Amino acid sequence: xxxxxxxxxxxxxxxxxxxxxxxxxxxxxxxxxxxxxxxxxxxxxxxxxxxxxxxxxxxxxxxxxxxxxxxxxxxxxxxxxxxxxxxxxxxxxxxx
Numbered sequence: 001x002x003x004x005x006x007x008x009x010x011x012x013x014x015x016x017x018x019x020x021x022x023x024x025x026x027x028x029x030x031x032x033x034x035x036x037x038x039x040x041x042x043x044x045x046x047x048x049x050x051x052x053x054x055x056x057x058x059x060x061x062x063x064x065x066x067x068x069x070x071x072x073x074x075x076x077x078x079x080x081x082x083x084x085x086x087x088x089x090x091x092x093x094x095x096x
Contacts, residue, residue, distance in 0.1 A: 018032075021035050055092050070095070071091075071094055079091055
């Protein structure tokens with residue numbers, strides 16, 4: 001059984017958006033509150049994934065800067081082409 005901790009908050013919503021949320025909620029047989037909570041959840045999840053992707057890129061760049069290890073575009077493309085046609089191929093080895 002899950003429990004929900006309520007975090008009371010107030011947000012100002014443009015009347016046009018408020019009407020759109022209300023119409024959508026009615027068409028989906030949900031409350032406007034549920035539509036807004038779902039929208040916030042989806043947005044936060046998407047932004048967390050985007051931030052994780054950005055942090056992975058930063059870590060990869062920092063590692064490259066410190067080690068110089070890399071694969072060339074041609075090496076990566078050749079490997080991906082093999083995977084695309086269904087070959088079981090090992091990724092290319094990193095080098096300086």
